[in-house]
Amino acid sequence: GDSVTQMEGPVTLSEEAFLTINCTYTATGYPSLFWYVQYPGEGLQLLLKATKADDKGSNKGFEATYRKETTSFHLEKGSVQVSDSAVYFCALSDLSSGYALNFGKGTSLLVTP
């Protein structure tokens, strides 16, 4: 079945550092890919998405490109802020799952001043 693999955390970075969180997937069909963010004590929010190969999702300075050839959807940000400290989840959905989300394990990010 479909699955999502994320890099293990926690990740600790200094403010203004470059961020990459790796995400790879396996899917039988043509999934849509998502990054969700969960800030401390808050609910789950959609950060960005991509629905087909070579699409780039972007939001709040974060970017991720749907790479079919490497089955990857890595999250990047050029300069992180303390307020980016959160848990980031990579996820996919497709018709075979009835469009339910299949989540990776999550990566905790801590940004220090």
Add this chain to the structure above:
Amino acid sequence: SAVISQKPSRDICQRGTSLTIQCQVDSQVTMMFWYRQQPGQSLTLIATANQGSEATYESGFVIDKFPISRPNLTFSTLTVSNMSPEDSSIYLCSALTGGSNEQFFGPGTRLTVL
């Protein structure tokens, strides 16, 4: 987009009792889902709530333990039955709107079972 509310936001329950969680969406949606997030873990799909028919459960989840209702296009309930401490989790409702592949999540219900 869709705004989703859940009640209760949190509860502390005794072993052996049941709790029903309500999920309300502010607009009609095509699909609704229930997820569980155990402490420090990722989200796991419990079931797809089907309007007017029985929910579709994922492996490891059964109707007797997690009965789900969805009487209309904007409302669903999840009951956690005969609770044990292992059921302590955050339970989240989500919805998928027609014509979009974005899922919107409720704020979650934090359940603690003593």
